[in-house]
Every structure is written in structure tokens, then in C-alpha cells.
Amino acid sequence: MRIVLIGFGTVGQGLVEILRDKAADLKLSENFVPQLVGVVTRSRGSLYHPNGLDLNGLLTAIKAGSLDQYPDTPGLERGWNALQTIQAGADVMVEAGPSNFETGQPALDYCYAALENGQHIVLANKGPVAVAYHELVSRAKAAGKKLRFEATVMAGTPSIRLGTQALAGCKITQARGILNGTTNYILTQMEDGMTYADALARAQALGYAEADPTADVDGWDAAAKAIILAAALFRARLTLKDMNVRGIRDLTTDDVTAAKAAGERWKLIAQVTPAGGSVQPTRVPLSHPLAGVSGATNAVTYITDLLGDITLVGAGAGRLQTGFGVLSDLLEINEGELISRI
């Protein structure tokens, strides 16, 4: 499997680390032999080699600051942009660039280009799925290619796979959960007595929150994930405008203390049905299945007809955790390709 990787930040590096460290295992247990032929960044260089790039060389170069540090080899191309790299050829395009919830761009155009060039798509980038899921699905179907996006919700914790595959035969009527790790971390710190500002600063220091924390603390990241779940589970066509969104910015230490005194906890709960959804700070009793989900951990509950409530709790972020989300999509595509060759 020849792979082009667009974006080489935390997630992309996590993926490459896993591919490097688990190469023997993945070949043996999963019959998976990936070849990373292209890596593209916005400002830290780009590489393409039709015979594959050296994974350790890539990680060493990016840690030194730029892919320009990657050693020269015959046939190596440097400096191509994403479209040039996609057009050079691969079996799968992985998009792990930053998410844009308004337009999905430029990742959305990369997705279309990948399909036009006969490539499956794996997204860690939430933008294209949140903004244009149905258009993407219809173009992928027309091209006979797969579109996968496990890493967009709860990192590699298999929330999408659970809802769309493991629960096949069940009807899911609602999904609700804690889908943003940054805000959950801040709320947990506030329960331990920190102010909102201090907790946010600590989340930023730990790399949970971006320098501009708006998407997290105002609820938009959780809302985008809820929209992605609604699209995957219900084929619902929701946009951010269909979501009733409030973040945690206005929660005070007093609010948190009052909840604690009443045996309750504030959680930023995202919920979605086929008709719409919301993201709202919510006081939940300690006995609530989501009350015990603390720190940067995420959780989702699917309400189903046959099974009742099914809750999945796991990492919501992290280098290897999100890298694994991409890997699990690659493995599924690989399995499909192996079957189609029988």
C-alpha cells in the first residue's frame, strides 16, 4: 500500500512512529506492508519518492525542524505541494492537516484530488467530514474508493467503528458524550480548585489546548465531532448552524464548587440525534456514566433499540492514540484490497 501523507504534525508523526516500530508485527498479523511515498507540510518542506521514504529518516528530519534535513537519494523529489504529490500517485491519501470547520479547506480539495487520482481517503482532519460528508461519500462511491475517518472523533478510540460496524443490526437513536479532551481536562482541574484561566494555561502548557483555544473552549470542536458522528451513524446532514452550542468559558469556580457540593459534576456534553444536536455544559450526578470520565479522556454513549446504552471510554487525543486511529483505517482498507484480489 503506497501512502501519501498530507500534514506532518503530531498525528502524522504518531502514525509514522507506529509504522516504523510495528512494521514486523503489522506484516505478520495483518498482512499490511505500507510504503510511505510522500509527505507534505505547509512550511517544513515536502518529500516524494516513488519507491518509498525512510520512516526513521523522516522522523529525524522533522524533529530537526524541517524535511529539508532528510538525506538526498536518487529519485527523491522535494518541495512539491499537496496536489502535485497526490497526482504523483499513491493508493491512499492520509489527510492529517489542521481542521477548518467553516470550509473544510484546503483538505477538502485534496480529498477530491485524491479520488480523481484513484486513491482511498483516510482523514484525521475533521474539516472535510464535518463540512462535506455527503459530497465526499458520493464522490468516493462513484470512484469506487473508501472514505474513512476514525481518528476524527475520540482519536483512535474506535467510536466510529463501534457505531457503524460492531453495532450493525442495532438502531442507534442518539449519541451523547464528552468529545473534547481540553475542556474536560479544564473542568477536572477546576474541580480540584484551579481557576478557569489557570486550568486553561495548564492545558496549553501540556499541549492539550491550542494557543487560540476558541474551538475547544467555546464548544465548536465538540460540535464538529457530533456532526461527524451524526453523519456516520444517521447519514444526517447537520451543520454547525443546526447545533445549539455553548462552551465552558463562562463557568466559574463557584459554579464548579456548587455542583460538587450537590454531588454533581459539570461536563461539556455533546449530543446528537438524526434531527439535530447540542453542546452544553451540563451538571451530571456522580452516578451518571459520563461523570467518572475525567482529565483528557473522552467518552461516547450510543442509545440503541436492542442493547440499551453502550458507552465507550478512551483517549480523546494524543500522538500515538490518534496515529492509531489512522492506522486502523489503513488496516481496514488494506483488508478490503486483499479480499478484492482473491
Place this chain on the structure above:
Amino acid sequence: MRIVLIGFGTVGQGLVEILRDKAADLKLSENFVPQLVGVVTRSRGSLYHPNGLDLNGLLTAIKAGSLDQYPDTPGLERGWNALQTIQAGADVMVEAGPSNFETGQPALDYCYAALENGQHIVLANKGPVAVAYHELVSRAKAAGKKLRFEATVMAGTPSIRLGTQALAGCKITQARGILNGTTNYILTQMEDGMTYADALARAQALGYAEADPTADVDGWDAAAKAIILAAALFRARLTLKDMNVRGIRDLTTDDVTAAKAAGERWKLIAQVTPAGGSVQPTRVPLSHPLAGVSGATNAVTYITDLLGDITLVGAGAGRLQTGFGVLSDLLEINEGELISRI
């Protein structure tokens, strides 16, 4: 897909109810058109019809007390035992009889007979998997048939599927959880002030606990499920003798009150690694992910290399919940058959 069902108790009836009520859905969404050709009970009659039995007729008859109440139709056979029924022919045998953790019998012989007759196997019965997993896998492989057993652990909550499929590419090093609903229900009631004896009586009245509650309250049911998880996740060959098992029979109201006062809860925790395992009443702090799992709900945590801890919480028992576990295995086998026919 022609199905033979051995055992027509709670689980078998739940499955048939789902197949009846979701027939149109399952055909449309999953391309699944099952035909139940045989149903066998130990003491309430047996039926076989090569063209399929009427699902509603089956449920009406068993609710009236016996399959003898099922209306006569041309070609209908009555009173065959399990082996005769299996030999009469089907694509899949579903075993939903009572679990025997010592010998796995008579279900184990039915499994071997099914494989000899070219049938896939779906088990809700824990006995054969707990006692003879490796022999079953090797015979199924030799026969080119599938062996599935989602319903044996946490009813239809996809614990097996999560560990063996959705987490493919991750290494699971340990599984631990609350795998027995009856004991968890009793412990939850004791926290609310009931004595062990009263809580057990209530569990029996609600149908959670058997008349002889030994397998549940002494931990053997949880141990068998842990062994099944170890076999599925690690290919480990554990037996009940490899498990350090203690039940909840000796826990007093004082023990429960003392834990509560210390901000802790007693839970019957089963844990298993490739090397062995245990079932032990354990005091866990309220912040522990398994502390909030109350009543008859079950939960399992997989400790993984790439994702950290992944916890799945859901029903551990119930007619439709366990029936769905069987259905999800049937759907997977059906998908495999559809692919192999392309």
C-alpha cells in the same frame, strides 16, 4: 442462510423475536435473509422443516409451554434430537443451551457435529469456548468454517468484536472488568442497605440469578468469561484452575458500609493476562472507571500499548441484548458468505 437453533430459552427466544421484528430492516440494510430450519429443546419439543419454520408460530408455541403446540405443516419433522437436527442440514448452528463450565457438554459435541456437517458455529453457550476454544478453532479452520461467540461475554455488547477487530493493530496486554451482572446487581443493592440474602432473593425474583446461584455469586461465571476473553484476545489456553477465584458470598453489609464510608465501592473484578487471571471482590475508589458501573450493567477495560485504557460499558444480560449478540455474529458470517460468492 439456513439456521439450526439448539436451545430455545431466553436467548433463543430473544434472537427469534429480533429476526421476526427486524426482518425487513435486516434484508434491506444488511442483505441478511435468515431461514430458521430447526429448533431443539431438551424438554419442550423440537421442530425441523427444510423450508424454514414460522418465527411467530415458534414464539407462540413456546410461550404456550411447548413446541408441540406449533401447527402441523407438510414436511414438518418433530421430536428430533440435536444431532439429528444438525445432520438434517443448515448453514449455521446456533448453540444457546445452558453453559457447562466443566465439560462444555453436550454443546461441545453439537459443535463438532455442526463442523462435520459443514456448518458455521455461533455460540451463546459459554461452555464450549471456555473448555475447548483451541480444539474448536482448529477444527473450524480445518473445516473452513467460522466460530463466533460474541454473546458469551457481556451479552450483545460487542466486547469480543472490540478486542479482536476494532482494536486490530493495537496490542492488548490485559483485560479487566465487571463481567457478571448478577453479582454487580447484588452489590449495588447492598450499597443501598439490603442484606446479601435479600439482594440475592431480589436478583432471583428479577430473573438475574438462577435458582442455584453458585456459578454467579462464587465467581465461576465471571471466571469463564475471563477465560473466553483471554482465548479470543491472547490465544491463551487458560482453564478455571488457572484462575484465582473468589466470589461475593462472604461480603457483609458492614464490608459494604465501610467501603462506602471510605469513598469506595466493592466490585467483583475479573482480570486476565496471557499468563493467568483472577476474579476477586475488590474495593475501588469512586474515581475508578469501573466504580460507576451499577446494577446489572457490565464493563470491560482493555489495557493497550497504543491507546492506553479503552473501556466498554453495556448490558451484561437480557433477552434482546443477548439475542443481538447472536445476531451480530450471524451478520458477520453472512457478510463473509456474500463476499465469498462475488
